[in-house]
Amino acid sequence: MPVTEKPHVPRITSSARLFTSAVSASEYSLFVMPADSLSIIIVAFLATVVTYYSFKRTMGNGAKYPPAASHWFPLLSHTRTFALGDITLASTFLKQCRENIPVRFHGIGFDFILVSGTNLIRKALTTDSHLDWNHTSAQMFGRLFNAPKRICDATAADDSGVGVKPYPGSYVHPGQRLIRNQVLFFNDAFSKKSMDELAPRFLHNLKQRHTDFDIGETWTNLPDLYIFLRKFIFRCGIVSFYGQNMLDLNPDVEKEFTEYDGNIPFLATGLPRFMNPRAFESRARCLAAVKRWRQEAIRQSEGQQEEDTEWDPAWGLGTIKRRNKLFDATEGLFDEDATAATDLATMWAFTSNVIPATFWLLFEILRDEDLYKRAKDALNTTRNADGSFDTTKIINNPLLQSAYSEVLRLHTASMMTRTVKKTHELDSWTLKRDQTVVLSSHIEHHNVYWNTMDASGRDHPAEAFWAERFLTPEGDFSLDGKQGKYMPYGMGEHMCPGRHFAKYEMLLTFVVLVDRFEIELSSPQGWRPDNDLSRYGFGALHPKQKVEARIRMRP
Numbered sequence: 001m002p003v004t005e006k007p008h009v010p011r012i013t014s015s016a017r018l019f020t021s022a023v024s025a026s027e028y029s030l031f032v033m034p035a036d037s038l039s040i041i042i043v044a045f046l047a048t049v050v051t052y053y054s055f056k057r058t059m060g061n062g063a064k065y066p067p068a069a070s071h072w073f074p075l076l077s078h079t080r081t082f083a084l085g086d087i088t089l090a091s092t093f094l095k096q097c098r099e100n101i102p103v104r105f106h107g108i109g110f111d112f113i114l115v116s117g118t119n120l121i122r123k124a125l126t127t128d129s130h131l132d133w134n135h136t137s138a139q140m141f142g143r144l145f146n147a148p149k150r151i152c153d154a155t156a157a158d159d160s161g162v163g164v165k166p167y168p169g170s171y172v173h174p175g176q177r178l179i180r181n182q183v184l185f186f187n188d189a190f191s192k193k194s195m196d197e198l199a200p201r202f203l204h205n206l207k208q209r210h211t212d213f214d215i216g217e218t219w220t221n222l223p224d225l226y227i228f229l230r231k232f233i234f235r236c237g238i239v240s241f242y243g244q245n246m247l248d249l250n251p252d253v254e255k256e257f258t259e260y261d262g263n264i265p266f267l268a269t270g271l272p273r274f275m276n277p278r279a280f281e282s283r284a285r286c287l288a289a290v291k292r293w294r295q296e297a298i299r300q301s302e303g304q305q306e307e308d309t310e311w312d313p314a315w316g317l318g319t320i321k322r323r324n325k326l327f328d329a330t331e332g333l334f335d336e337d338a339t340a341a342t343d344l345a346t347m348w349a350f351t352s353n354v355i356p357a358t359f360w361l362l363f364e365i366l367r368d369e370d371l372y373k374r375a376k377d378a379l380n381t382t383r384n385a386d387g388s389f390d391t392t393k394i395i396n397n398p399l400l401q402s403a404y405s406e407v408l409r410l411h412t413a414s415m416m417t418r419t420v421k422k423t424h425e426l427d428s429w430t431l432k433r434d435q436t437v438v439l440s441s442h443i444e445h446h447n448v449y450w451n452t453m454d455a456s457g458r459d460h461p462a463e464a465f466w467a468e469r470f471l472t473p474e475g476d477f478s479l480d481g482k483q484g485k486y487m488p489y490g491m492g493e494h495m496c497p498g499r500h501f502a503k504y505e506m507l508l509t510f511v512v513l514v515d516r517f518e519i520e521l522s523s524p525q526g527w528r529p530d531n532d533l534s535r536y537g538f539g540a541l542h543p544k545q546k547v548e549a550r551i552r553m554r555p
Helices: 015-031 037-057 079-084 086-096 118-124 134-145 149-157 178-189 192-212 225-242 245-249 253-262 264-269 277-301 318-328 336-351 354-366 369-380 391-396 398-410 441-445 499-516
Strands: 103-107 110-114 220-222 412-420 424-426 429-431 436-440 517-521 538-540 549-553
Touching (some): 079 086, 118 424, 134 336, 134 412, 192 225, 225 245, 225 336, 225 499, 253 336, 369 398, 391 499, 412 441
Parallel strands (some): 110 436
Antiparallel strands (some): 103 110, 424 429
16 A cells, blocks of 8 residues: 555646746737738748847947847746746756847846856856846845745845955945855754764664654655655655754644645745635645744743754754854844744755655666666675775765766756846956856756767667766766856855755655665656746756655565
């Protein structure tokens, strides 16, 4: 019998599909015109004229501005592409991008420059006083996590950068360097001291969690491997970061958070509540959950002697408690609503991407019998004398590291966004002040650069999963020469600080699952579910179709 049942989660369309109700009706007639020869000639002529003048504009006034991506209709430009979203948006990006030539996309409600190619990416993501992410961060903080307006305004006004010293000309109050505070918190959360507390705690919780499922030594069917994995990981991560209080006070937090996370693409659009009230309701329930947790943590801490430890029963990971000092230093900027928004943002950052990424790691290894055997053999080399696993050996194993990296290359689609603070030259291209600059890991990870041939002469195209792609001829793991080409976590000082623990989470979960269970896929040989591109830009992509499997406890 099935071990889990998928909870009801409303299907949330991509940001642009929801936009269809507002703009697509006016466009529809344009796309159903009679396909006679004259119409085709006229449309082709208009497209050619628009494209020509777009490129001609790049050379005007002595400045070389990025050309616009080709489109059919001057007024609507690329609106229809974004209205359709999903695979249409992803394929358009792949088709229209130009290596080391920035390209402009614009339409109703958006205008940005898409940058591709190692040279431009390195320059665009180098932290300096010209490109920063405070405006995008402020916008998303409000839309995704319901941060109060004063917090969003303060974030947008924070032009101080992330360094120890603020950018020249910045006069932000030291305590209100909110972007810098984010970096300080995450650097503390994933410091060696915190990791020495966090990694063993997470591994312990994984080992405990596997007994919570009604799985014996006879085969049990899994209607959806992804749902099972989500149930397996979510609670382990929450308890490892926040302590048991978060679950005890909020027994439905997994269900509520799953619905909220499914609505993230909609919330990011900034569209009104009436278009999807459940998105706002699920977010409100998650905010209420973290408020209950924080109130209880404060209550349990009252009257206790202040201790700076890496774990606190009331607060969870020590860095979460220490962040309160950063809140206090803002001189009243953070109230209950602001701290709740920050706590929810942290929970989302800790859990949303690692679960689908771990699914893909498990799936890609299980679907290849030879790879599965070699992965298990690799795990056996990481055992201590008492049979336990050495976590350091696990995360440093070349084959496992390469498979992990290949999963992130093939199954993530992160969007890195910057705002031009003043007119700036990016190579020979002029970027105007307040222009938005976007980089897509999906584009770079599907570049022909990744088309590879192994020692036996077998081709491994960029669209295929090849576990050994990051191994040298000597069998060592290496990312040499891949800066600006491989960037699932971004680049530079803004690179995701949680990347090291995400690697622990993915590999340790895989270890515990294959050590304690036998798992077999029920899907056809060679089949793989599609990436769900409705979450394009938010990191790890969910599987679009269900993956049936069966599982049993190892004797």
